[in-house]
Amino acid sequence: MRNLSVILGLLLFLLAGCNNNFQPELTRIDAQKISFDGTKNGEERIIADKQSLQAIEQAMSKVTWEPNTKADMARREDAIATFFVQEEKNMPERLYEYRIWFEGETATIISSKENEGYGRLVAKDQVHFLEAELLD
Numbered sequence: 001m002r003n004l005s006v007i008l009g010l011l012l013f014l015l016a017g018c019n020n021n022f023q024p025e026l027t028r029i030d031a032q033k034i035s036f037d038g039t040k041n042g043e044e045r046i047i048a049d050k051q052s053l054q055a056i057e058q059a060m061s062k063v064t065w066e067p068n069t070k071a072d073m074a075r076r077e078d079a080i081a082t083f084f085v086q087e088e089k090n091m092p093e094r095l096y097e098y099r100i101w102f103e104g105e106t107a108t109i110i111s112s113k114e115n116e117g118y119g120r121l122v123a124k125d126q127v128h129f130l131e132a133e134l135l136d
Contacts, residue, residue, distance in 0.1 A: 026053045027093060028084040031134040034077050047133065056133055059126040063109055069118040071110055078102045079134045102131045 028048045035041040047053060077099040084093040097112040107121040107130060121127050 022089040024085055024087045026057050026083055027086050029053065029056060029134075030082040030084075032080050033135050034080060036076060045134070052133060056130065059121070059123075059130045062123045062126050063116075063119040063121045065111070065116045065119040067115055067117040071108070071118045073101060073108070073110075075101070077110075078131075081134055100130075100134065102127065102135075107131070 028046065031045045031047065033041045047056070079100045079102075081098045081100060083096045083098065085096060086093050099110045101108040105122075105124040105127055107127045109119045109121065111117060111119065121130065
């Protein structure tokens with residue numbers, strides 16, 4: 001009877017260790033301001049504090065995406081942001097590039113992520129927040 005208890009305890013311990021509840025996590029953003037001629041303008045900004053990352057993720061969640069849409073923009077992007085996302089435990093981060101155009105109270109975004117593609121952010125407060133975080 002004691003052996004059965006030990007075996008059941010070990011089995012439960014092993015099953016608990018195999019829990020697969022890992023959630024993808026944004027760990028860092030590298031942002032670069034782009035000038036009109038297409039050259040990088042100024043220092044690359046590294047955003048790594050959790051509060052800022054969560055706020056940027058929240059703003060990006062408001063983007064309306066149109067996957068498989070080919071966009072041809074009339075001018076160069078205002079910023080390029082590289083998102084570092086830990087998608088699997090104990091695996092390297094995946095990098096996703098976002099090219100962003102700020103147009104007053106809207107932002108146009110082209111993502112390298114397959115299920116996103118072309119997107120628009122029209123929430124004025126989120127656009128201004130994103131612009132301040134990435135370009136200032």
